[in-house]
Amino acid sequence: MNKVAIVGGGLAGLTAALRLRQNGFEVEIFERYPEPGGLARVFEAGGEPVEAFYHHIFSSDASYVALARELNVEQHIEWLSSRMGIWADNRLWDFGTPASLLRFTPLGIVDKLRFALTTLQLQLSADRTQFEEITASEWLRKHQGERAWKTVWQPLFRQKFAEKSDDISMVWLWGKLRLRGRSRSKSGAGEKLGYMRGSFGVLVEALAERVIQLGGKLRLGEPVRRIDRNDQGFNITHRGKTTEFDQVIVATPIADYLRVASHLFLDDYLIRLGSIEATAALCTVLELDRQLTPYYWLNVADDSIPFGGLIEHTNFVSPERYGGRRILYISNYMMPTNDLFWLPAAKVLDLYLPFLSRFNPDFDPSWIIAQHHFRAETAQPVVTPGYSRRIPRFETPVPGLFLCSMAQVYPWDRGLNYAIEYGERVASKVATSSAN
Ligand SMILES: Cc1cc2nc3c(=O)[nH]c(=O)nc-3n(C[C@H](O)[C@H](O)[C@H](O)COP(=O)(O)OP(=O)(O)OC[C@H]3O[C@@H](n4cnc5c(N)ncnc54)[C@H](O)[C@@H]3O)c2cc1C
Structure with missing residues:
Protein backbone atom coordinates (compact mmCIF):
# COMPACT_ATOMS: atom_id res chain seq x y z
CA MET A 1 0.00 0.00 0.00
CA ASN A 2 1.18 3.52 -0.79
CA LYS A 3 2.22 5.25 2.46
CA VAL A 4 1.96 9.04 2.66
CA ALA A 5 3.31 11.32 5.40
CA ILE A 6 1.52 14.61 5.92
CA VAL A 7 3.43 17.32 7.73
CA GLY A 8 0.97 19.71 9.41
CA GLY A 9 -2.36 18.98 11.09
CA GLY A 10 -4.15 22.19 10.09
CA LEU A 11 -7.30 22.02 7.97
CA ALA A 12 -5.32 21.53 4.75
CA GLY A 13 -3.29 18.57 6.11
CA LEU A 14 -6.31 16.95 7.78
CA THR A 15 -8.45 17.28 4.64
CA ALA A 16 -5.70 15.86 2.43
CA ALA A 17 -5.41 12.94 4.87
CA LEU A 18 -9.16 12.27 4.73
CA ARG A 19 -9.29 12.22 0.93
CA LEU A 20 -6.20 10.02 0.61
CA ARG A 21 -7.43 7.56 3.22
CA GLN A 22 -10.80 7.38 1.44
CA ASN A 23 -8.78 6.60 -1.69
CA GLY A 24 -6.98 3.66 -0.09
CA PHE A 25 -3.70 5.33 0.88
CA GLU A 26 -2.05 4.74 4.25
CA VAL A 27 -1.64 8.16 5.92
CA GLU A 28 0.20 9.55 8.93
CA ILE A 29 -0.17 13.18 9.94
CA PHE A 30 2.58 14.84 11.96
CA GLU A 31 1.50 17.92 13.90
CA ARG A 32 3.94 19.83 16.07
CA TYR A 33 1.28 21.14 18.50
CA PRO A 34 -0.53 18.92 21.00
CA GLU A 35 -3.83 19.68 19.26
CA PRO A 36 -4.89 19.69 15.59
CA GLY A 37 -6.36 22.68 13.72
CA GLY A 38 -3.35 24.91 13.10
CA LEU A 39 -4.48 28.54 12.89
CA ALA A 40 -8.04 27.36 13.61
CA ARG A 41 -7.13 25.74 16.92
CA VAL A 42 -9.12 26.58 20.02
CA PHE A 43 -8.70 27.20 23.73
CA GLU A 44 -11.28 27.49 26.53
CA ALA A 45 -12.88 30.71 27.74
CA GLY A 46 -15.65 30.61 30.33
CA GLY A 47 -15.81 26.81 29.91
CA GLU A 48 -16.41 27.00 26.13
CA PRO A 49 -13.95 26.46 23.27
CA VAL A 50 -13.12 29.54 21.23
CA GLU A 51 -10.51 30.18 18.52
CA ALA A 52 -6.99 31.33 19.37
CA PHE A 53 -7.34 33.58 16.30
CA TYR A 54 -10.81 35.06 15.61
CA HIS A 55 -12.65 33.29 12.80
CA HIS A 56 -15.85 33.44 10.79
CA ILE A 57 -16.87 32.10 7.39
CA PHE A 58 -18.67 33.71 4.47
CA SER A 59 -21.71 32.29 2.69
CA SER A 60 -19.46 31.84 -0.37
CA ASP A 61 -17.34 29.29 1.54
CA ALA A 62 -18.86 26.28 -0.22
CA SER A 63 -16.03 23.77 0.43
CA TYR A 64 -16.23 24.44 4.16
CA VAL A 65 -19.99 23.92 4.27
CA ALA A 66 -19.78 20.79 2.09
CA LEU A 67 -17.17 19.21 4.37
CA ALA A 68 -19.23 20.12 7.45
CA ARG A 69 -22.19 18.35 5.81
CA GLU A 70 -20.11 15.27 5.02
CA LEU A 71 -18.89 15.10 8.63
CA ASN A 72 -22.43 15.58 10.00
CA VAL A 73 -21.63 18.85 11.75
CA GLU A 74 -23.32 21.26 9.31
CA GLN A 75 -26.12 21.80 11.85
CA HIS A 76 -23.57 23.60 14.06
CA ILE A 77 -23.14 26.37 11.50
CA GLU A 78 -25.12 29.48 12.30
CA TRP A 79 -25.38 32.56 10.08
CA LEU A 80 -25.33 35.66 12.22
CA SER A 81 -25.57 39.39 11.69
CA SER A 82 -22.43 41.32 12.38
CA ARG A 83 -21.80 44.99 13.05
CA MET A 84 -18.70 46.58 11.59
CA GLY A 85 -17.15 49.80 12.68
CA ILE A 86 -14.15 51.98 12.10
CA TRP A 87 -12.19 54.16 14.50
CA ALA A 88 -11.27 57.31 12.60
CA ASP A 89 -10.94 61.01 13.51
CA ASN A 90 -10.87 60.01 17.19
CA ARG A 91 -14.28 58.44 17.31
CA LEU A 92 -16.23 55.30 16.49
CA TRP A 93 -18.27 55.07 13.28
CA ASP A 94 -20.53 52.39 11.87
CA PHE A 95 -19.02 51.12 8.64
CA GLY A 96 -19.74 48.66 5.87
CA THR A 97 -23.31 49.59 4.89
CA PRO A 98 -24.58 52.28 2.48
CA ALA A 99 -26.31 54.14 5.33
CA SER A 100 -23.15 54.18 7.45
CA LEU A 101 -21.12 55.49 4.52
CA LEU A 102 -23.52 58.44 4.22
CA ARG A 103 -22.95 59.30 7.88
CA PHE A 104 -19.15 58.93 7.69
CA THR A 105 -17.98 62.56 7.66
CA PRO A 106 -14.21 61.96 7.34
CA LEU A 107 -15.05 61.53 3.62
CA GLY A 108 -16.69 64.31 1.60
CA ILE A 109 -19.74 63.71 -0.59
CA VAL A 110 -17.72 63.27 -3.80
CA ASP A 111 -15.34 60.85 -2.01
CA LYS A 112 -18.33 58.83 -0.79
CA LEU A 113 -19.87 58.66 -4.21
CA ARG A 114 -16.63 57.45 -5.77
CA PHE A 115 -16.13 55.04 -2.87
CA ALA A 116 -19.60 53.52 -3.30
CA LEU A 117 -19.49 53.32 -7.09
CA THR A 118 -16.03 51.77 -7.38
CA THR A 119 -16.74 49.31 -4.58
CA LEU A 120 -19.81 48.18 -6.50
CA GLN A 121 -17.81 48.07 -9.73
CA LEU A 122 -15.22 45.82 -8.03
CA GLN A 123 -17.91 43.52 -6.67
CA LEU A 124 -19.50 43.17 -10.09
CA SER A 125 -16.30 42.79 -12.08
CA ALA A 126 -15.64 39.15 -12.99
CA ASP A 127 -12.34 39.71 -14.80
CA ARG A 128 -9.50 39.72 -12.31
CA THR A 129 -6.66 40.15 -14.82
CA GLN A 130 -7.05 43.94 -14.88
CA PHE A 131 -6.20 44.02 -11.14
CA GLU A 132 -3.26 41.64 -11.03
CA GLU A 133 -0.37 43.87 -12.03
CA ILE A 134 -1.33 47.08 -10.25
CA THR A 135 -1.04 47.90 -6.55
CA ALA A 136 -4.18 48.62 -4.57
CA SER A 137 -2.67 51.89 -3.43
CA GLU A 138 -2.27 53.06 -7.04
CA TRP A 139 -5.69 51.82 -8.18
CA LEU A 140 -7.61 53.18 -5.19
CA ARG A 141 -5.89 56.57 -5.26
CA LYS A 142 -6.77 56.86 -8.94
CA HIS A 143 -10.39 55.71 -8.70
CA GLN A 144 -11.42 56.81 -5.21
CA GLY A 145 -9.02 59.65 -4.49
CA GLU A 146 -6.25 60.39 -2.02
CA ARG A 147 -8.60 61.05 0.90
CA ALA A 148 -10.34 57.66 0.68
CA TRP A 149 -6.96 55.96 0.47
CA LYS A 150 -5.49 57.81 3.45
CA THR A 151 -8.61 57.74 5.65
CA VAL A 152 -9.96 54.26 5.03
CA TRP A 153 -7.86 51.96 2.89
CA GLN A 154 -4.29 52.65 3.88
CA PRO A 155 -5.02 52.00 7.59
CA LEU A 156 -6.83 48.77 6.63
CA PHE A 157 -3.93 47.61 4.48
CA ARG A 158 -1.50 48.56 7.28
CA GLN A 159 -3.51 46.40 9.66
CA LYS A 160 -2.99 43.32 7.45
CA PHE A 161 0.31 44.05 5.71
CA ALA A 162 2.21 46.47 7.98
CA GLU A 163 5.00 48.27 6.08
CA LYS A 164 4.07 46.37 2.90
CA SER A 165 0.67 48.13 2.77
CA ASP A 166 1.50 50.18 -0.34
CA ASP A 167 2.79 47.14 -2.27
CA ILE A 168 -0.30 44.90 -2.22
CA SER A 169 -1.83 43.87 -5.51
CA MET A 170 -5.31 45.19 -6.28
CA VAL A 171 -6.35 41.62 -7.03
CA TRP A 172 -6.25 40.84 -3.32
CA LEU A 173 -8.84 43.53 -2.53
CA TRP A 174 -10.88 42.64 -5.61
CA GLY A 175 -11.07 39.03 -4.36
CA LYS A 176 -12.18 40.11 -0.89
CA LEU A 177 -14.85 42.51 -2.15
CA ARG A 178 -16.13 40.13 -4.80
CA LEU A 179 -16.68 37.29 -2.35
CA ARG A 180 -17.90 39.56 0.41
CA GLY A 181 -20.56 41.09 -1.80
CA ARG A 182 -22.12 37.64 -1.93
CA SER A 183 -22.37 37.48 1.88
CA ARG A 184 -24.64 40.53 1.94
CA SER A 185 -28.40 40.53 1.97
CA LYS A 186 -30.13 41.78 -1.18
CA SER A 187 -30.70 45.24 0.34
CA GLY A 188 -26.95 45.49 1.00
CA ALA A 189 -27.83 46.40 4.56
CA GLY A 190 -26.61 43.44 6.48
CA GLU A 191 -23.91 40.84 6.16
CA LYS A 192 -24.42 37.36 7.56
CA LEU A 193 -21.26 35.66 8.68
CA GLY A 194 -20.96 32.04 9.69
CA TYR A 195 -19.82 30.64 13.03
CA MET A 196 -20.11 27.18 14.54
CA ARG A 197 -21.94 26.43 17.74
CA GLY A 198 -19.13 25.03 19.86
CA SER A 199 -16.44 26.84 17.76
CA PHE A 200 -14.67 25.90 14.54
CA GLY A 201 -12.98 23.25 16.67
CA VAL A 202 -16.14 21.15 16.12
CA LEU A 203 -15.23 20.63 12.46
CA VAL A 204 -11.54 20.13 13.22
CA GLU A 205 -12.40 17.46 15.77
CA ALA A 206 -14.91 15.72 13.49
CA LEU A 207 -12.36 15.72 10.67
CA ALA A 208 -9.54 14.36 12.83
CA GLU A 209 -11.88 11.68 14.24
CA ARG A 210 -13.00 10.62 10.75
CA VAL A 211 -9.38 10.28 9.59
CA ILE A 212 -8.60 8.12 12.64
CA GLN A 213 -11.80 6.03 12.23
CA LEU A 214 -10.75 5.29 8.68
CA GLY A 215 -7.38 4.03 9.92
CA GLY A 216 -5.22 7.16 9.47
CA LYS A 217 -2.66 8.02 12.15
CA LEU A 218 -2.54 11.43 13.80
CA ARG A 219 0.72 12.10 15.63
CA LEU A 220 0.13 15.15 17.80
CA GLY A 221 3.01 16.99 19.48
CA GLU A 222 5.39 15.46 16.95
CA PRO A 223 7.18 18.07 14.87
CA VAL A 224 8.94 16.82 11.77
CA ARG A 225 12.58 17.88 11.99
CA ARG A 226 13.78 16.90 8.54
CA ILE A 227 12.71 15.23 5.31
CA ASP A 228 15.30 13.21 3.35
CA ARG A 229 15.14 11.09 0.24
CA ASN A 230 15.95 7.39 0.31
CA ASP A 231 16.12 4.83 -2.52
CA GLN A 232 12.36 4.23 -2.61
CA GLY A 233 10.87 7.41 -1.20
CA PHE A 234 11.46 9.49 1.92
CA ASN A 235 12.77 9.36 5.48
CA ILE A 236 10.92 11.55 7.94
CA THR A 237 12.82 12.48 11.08
CA HIS A 238 10.59 13.04 14.12
CA ARG A 239 11.16 12.62 17.85
CA GLY A 240 14.69 11.36 17.17
CA LYS A 241 13.28 8.55 15.01
CA THR A 242 13.23 8.03 11.27
CA THR A 243 10.18 6.59 9.49
CA GLU A 244 9.97 5.68 5.81
CA PHE A 245 7.22 6.86 3.46
CA ASP A 246 6.54 6.59 -0.25
CA GLN A 247 5.29 10.15 -0.62
CA VAL A 248 5.12 13.28 1.49
CA ILE A 249 2.78 16.29 1.59
CA VAL A 250 4.02 19.32 3.49
CA ALA A 251 0.86 21.20 4.52
CA THR A 252 2.44 24.11 6.38
CA PRO A 253 3.41 27.71 5.72
CA ILE A 254 6.40 28.08 3.39
CA ALA A 255 8.77 29.11 6.21
CA ASP A 256 8.11 25.78 7.97
CA TYR A 257 8.45 23.87 4.69
CA LEU A 258 11.90 25.38 4.16
CA ARG A 259 12.95 24.51 7.70
CA VAL A 260 12.47 20.79 7.04
CA ALA A 261 13.15 20.46 3.32
CA SER A 262 15.32 23.31 1.94
CA HIS A 263 18.37 21.01 1.63
CA LEU A 264 16.49 19.04 -1.07
CA PHE A 265 16.23 21.94 -3.53
CA LEU A 266 18.36 23.93 -5.94
CA ASP A 267 18.71 27.69 -5.70
CA ASP A 268 16.15 28.73 -8.34
CA TYR A 269 13.30 27.02 -6.44
CA LEU A 270 14.53 28.41 -3.12
CA ILE A 271 14.70 31.92 -4.59
CA ARG A 272 11.15 31.59 -5.89
CA LEU A 273 9.91 30.47 -2.47
CA GLY A 274 11.95 33.17 -0.76
CA SER A 275 10.20 35.83 -2.86
CA ILE A 276 6.90 35.05 -1.12
CA GLU A 277 6.62 36.98 2.12
CA VAL A 382 1.89 39.36 1.10
CA VAL A 383 0.21 39.35 -2.33
CA THR A 384 2.11 41.81 -4.53
CA PRO A 385 1.66 42.49 -8.28
CA GLY A 386 2.74 39.47 -10.36
CA TYR A 387 2.07 37.13 -7.42
CA SER A 388 0.41 34.50 -9.61
CA ARG A 389 3.71 33.94 -11.45
CA ARG A 390 5.55 33.18 -8.22
CA ILE A 391 3.07 30.76 -6.64
CA PRO A 392 4.72 27.37 -6.15
CA ARG A 393 2.92 24.35 -7.58
CA PHE A 394 1.64 21.43 -5.50
CA GLU A 395 4.32 19.31 -7.20
CA THR A 396 7.82 20.23 -6.05
CA PRO A 397 11.15 19.68 -7.85
CA VAL A 398 11.44 16.42 -5.86
CA PRO A 399 9.13 13.71 -7.30
CA GLY A 400 6.85 12.35 -4.59
CA LEU A 401 7.15 15.47 -2.41
CA PHE A 402 4.15 17.84 -2.49
CA LEU A 403 3.49 21.27 -1.01
CA CYS A 404 0.11 22.60 0.17
CA SER A 405 0.41 26.03 1.72
CA MET A 406 -1.79 29.08 2.27
CA ALA A 407 0.66 30.96 0.02
CA GLN A 408 -0.80 29.04 -2.96
CA VAL A 409 -4.34 30.32 -2.40
CA TYR A 410 -5.13 32.74 -5.21
CA PRO A 411 -6.83 34.98 -6.25
CA TRP A 412 -8.96 34.70 -3.09
CA ASP A 413 -7.65 35.49 0.36
CA ARG A 414 -6.46 32.51 2.37
CA GLY A 415 -9.02 31.03 4.76
CA LEU A 416 -10.55 27.85 6.18
CA ASN A 417 -12.53 27.23 3.01
CA TYR A 418 -9.40 27.29 0.85
CA ALA A 419 -7.35 25.20 3.27
CA ILE A 420 -10.02 22.52 2.70
CA GLU A 421 -10.20 23.07 -1.06
CA TYR A 422 -6.42 23.04 -1.51
CA GLY A 423 -6.07 20.02 0.80
CA GLU A 424 -8.45 18.18 -1.53
CA ARG A 425 -6.58 19.34 -4.59
CA VAL A 426 -3.17 18.24 -3.31
CA ALA A 427 -4.61 14.84 -2.34
CA SER A 428 -5.86 14.36 -5.88
CA LYS A 429 -2.40 15.28 -7.26
CA VAL A 430 -0.85 12.61 -5.01
CA ALA A 431 -3.42 10.05 -6.14
CA THR A 432 -2.84 10.88 -9.80
CA SER A 433 0.94 10.72 -9.49
CA SER A 434 0.69 7.31 -7.77
CA ALA A 435 -1.54 5.98 -10.55
CA ASN A 436 1.01 6.96 -13.23
C1 LIG B 1 -5.54 36.20 12.92
C2 LIG B 1 -6.14 35.28 11.88
C3 LIG B 1 -7.50 35.36 11.63
C4 LIG B 1 -8.06 34.54 10.65
N1 LIG B 1 -9.40 34.64 10.43
C5 LIG B 1 -9.98 33.83 9.50
C6 LIG B 1 -11.38 33.88 9.30
O1 LIG B 1 -12.11 34.67 9.93
N2 LIG B 1 -11.92 33.04 8.37
C7 LIG B 1 -11.17 32.16 7.65
O2 LIG B 1 -11.71 31.40 6.84
N3 LIG B 1 -9.82 32.09 7.83
C8 LIG B 1 -9.21 32.90 8.73
N4 LIG B 1 -7.86 32.82 8.95
C9 LIG B 1 -7.05 31.96 8.06
C10 LIG B 1 -7.17 30.50 8.38
O3 LIG B 1 -6.97 30.27 9.75
C11 LIG B 1 -6.09 29.76 7.57
O4 LIG B 1 -6.19 30.11 6.22
C12 LIG B 1 -6.20 28.26 7.67
O5 LIG B 1 -6.44 27.83 8.99
C13 LIG B 1 -4.90 27.65 7.13
O6 LIG B 1 -4.91 26.26 7.28
P1 LIG B 1 -3.64 25.41 6.86
O7 LIG B 1 -3.90 24.01 7.22
O8 LIG B 1 -3.28 25.74 5.44
O9 LIG B 1 -2.41 26.01 7.69
P2 LIG B 1 -2.18 26.06 9.26
O10 LIG B 1 -3.44 26.25 9.98
O11 LIG B 1 -1.08 27.08 9.45
O12 LIG B 1 -1.62 24.60 9.60
C14 LIG B 1 -0.31 24.25 9.43
C15 LIG B 1 0.06 23.29 10.53
O13 LIG B 1 1.37 22.79 10.31
C16 LIG B 1 1.98 22.59 11.57
N5 LIG B 1 3.43 22.51 11.37
C17 LIG B 1 4.29 23.45 10.90
N6 LIG B 1 5.55 22.95 10.83
C18 LIG B 1 5.48 21.66 11.25
C19 LIG B 1 6.46 20.64 11.41
N7 LIG B 1 7.74 20.83 11.10
N8 LIG B 1 6.05 19.44 11.87
C20 LIG B 1 4.74 19.21 12.17
N9 LIG B 1 3.78 20.16 12.06
C21 LIG B 1 4.16 21.38 11.60
C22 LIG B 1 1.52 23.81 12.36
O14 LIG B 1 1.65 23.63 13.74
C23 LIG B 1 0.07 23.94 11.90
O15 LIG B 1 -0.80 23.22 12.75
C24 LIG B 1 -7.26 33.62 9.93
C25 LIG B 1 -5.90 33.52 10.22
C26 LIG B 1 -5.34 34.35 11.18
C27 LIG B 1 -3.88 34.27 11.47
Missing part, protein backbone atom coordinates in the same frame (compact mmCIF):
# COMPACT_ATOMS: atom_id res chain seq x y z
CA ALA A 278 4.00 36.82 4.82
CA THR A 279 2.98 38.96 7.75
CA ALA A 280 2.80 37.50 11.25
CA ALA A 281 -0.18 37.82 13.60
CA LEU A 282 0.00 38.77 17.23
CA CYS A 283 -3.33 38.15 18.88
CA THR A 284 -4.11 39.16 22.45
CA VAL A 285 -7.38 37.77 23.75
CA LEU A 286 -9.03 39.37 26.76
CA GLU A 287 -11.91 37.85 28.69
CA LEU A 288 -13.78 40.87 30.06
CA ASP A 289 -16.63 41.14 32.53
CA ARG A 290 -18.42 43.65 30.26
CA GLN A 291 -18.68 44.92 26.72
CA LEU A 292 -16.03 47.31 25.36
CA THR A 293 -17.78 48.53 22.18
CA PRO A 294 -20.96 47.52 20.31
CA TYR A 295 -18.98 46.29 17.27
CA TYR A 296 -17.97 42.78 16.26
CA TRP A 297 -15.31 44.01 13.89
CA LEU A 298 -13.64 47.37 14.49
CA ASN A 299 -10.91 48.59 12.17
CA VAL A 300 -8.57 51.02 13.85
CA ALA A 301 -7.60 53.69 11.32
CA ASP A 302 -5.28 55.60 13.62
CA ASP A 303 -1.49 55.38 13.48
CA SER A 304 -1.13 56.55 17.07
CA ILE A 305 -2.75 53.30 18.32
CA PRO A 306 -0.35 50.33 18.46
CA PHE A 307 -2.82 47.74 17.09
CA GLY A 308 -4.96 47.54 13.98
CA GLY A 309 -8.22 45.89 14.97
CA LEU A 310 -10.54 45.03 17.85
CA ILE A 311 -12.67 41.97 17.26
CA GLU A 312 -15.28 41.61 19.97
CA HIS A 313 -16.39 38.05 19.37
CA THR A 314 -19.27 38.31 21.87
CA ASN A 315 -20.89 41.06 19.79
CA PHE A 316 -21.25 38.35 17.13
CA VAL A 317 -21.89 35.25 19.24
CA SER A 318 -23.86 35.55 22.51
CA PRO A 319 -21.72 36.06 25.65
CA GLU A 320 -24.06 33.61 27.43
CA ARG A 321 -22.09 30.82 25.76
CA TYR A 322 -19.00 31.91 27.68
CA GLY A 323 -20.68 32.22 31.07
CA GLY A 324 -21.40 35.91 30.40
CA ARG A 325 -17.77 36.74 29.65
CA ARG A 326 -16.95 39.09 26.79
CA ILE A 327 -14.24 37.92 24.42
CA LEU A 328 -12.13 40.65 22.87
CA TYR A 329 -9.32 39.99 20.37
CA ILE A 330 -6.73 42.72 19.96
CA SER A 331 -5.39 42.08 16.50
CA ASN A 332 -2.00 43.10 15.22
CA TYR A 333 -0.33 41.93 12.02
CA MET A 334 3.32 42.81 11.42
CA MET A 335 6.43 41.53 9.69
CA PRO A 336 7.88 38.72 11.86
CA THR A 337 11.11 40.75 12.15
CA ASN A 338 9.26 43.38 14.22
CA ASP A 339 10.49 43.37 17.85
CA LEU A 340 6.90 43.72 19.08
CA PHE A 341 6.09 40.26 17.75
CA TRP A 342 8.62 38.69 20.10
CA LEU A 343 7.86 40.85 23.17
CA PRO A 344 6.71 38.96 26.30
CA ALA A 345 2.91 38.85 26.58
CA ALA A 346 2.82 41.08 29.67
CA LYS A 347 4.77 43.81 27.88
CA VAL A 348 2.42 43.65 24.89
CA LEU A 349 -0.59 44.12 27.15
CA ASP A 350 1.10 47.01 28.99
CA LEU A 351 1.56 48.68 25.63
CA TYR A 352 -2.07 48.16 24.57
CA LEU A 353 -3.98 48.87 27.81
CA PRO A 354 -3.76 52.68 27.88
CA PHE A 355 -5.45 52.77 24.44
CA LEU A 356 -8.54 50.70 25.26
CA SER A 357 -10.17 53.61 27.11
CA ARG A 358 -10.20 55.56 23.83
CA PHE A 359 -12.84 53.14 22.56
CA ASN A 360 -14.80 53.23 25.80
CA PRO A 361 -13.87 55.93 28.36
CA ASP A 362 -15.22 53.75 31.20
CA PHE A 363 -12.76 50.94 30.45
CA ASP A 364 -10.76 49.86 33.44
CA PRO A 365 -8.16 47.07 33.58
CA SER A 366 -10.19 45.55 36.45
CA TRP A 367 -12.66 44.41 33.72
CA ILE A 368 -10.09 41.82 32.62
CA ILE A 369 -10.89 38.36 33.96
CA ALA A 370 -8.27 36.48 31.93
CA GLN A 371 -5.82 37.12 29.11
CA HIS A 372 -4.25 34.91 26.45
CA HIS A 373 -1.62 35.60 23.82
CA PHE A 374 -1.19 33.80 20.53
CA ARG A 375 1.43 34.27 17.86
CA ALA A 376 1.44 33.02 14.27
CA GLU A 377 4.72 33.63 12.51
CA THR A 378 3.11 33.12 9.09
CA ALA A 379 -0.42 34.48 9.06
CA GLN A 380 -1.07 36.31 5.80
CA PRO A 381 0.76 36.00 2.47
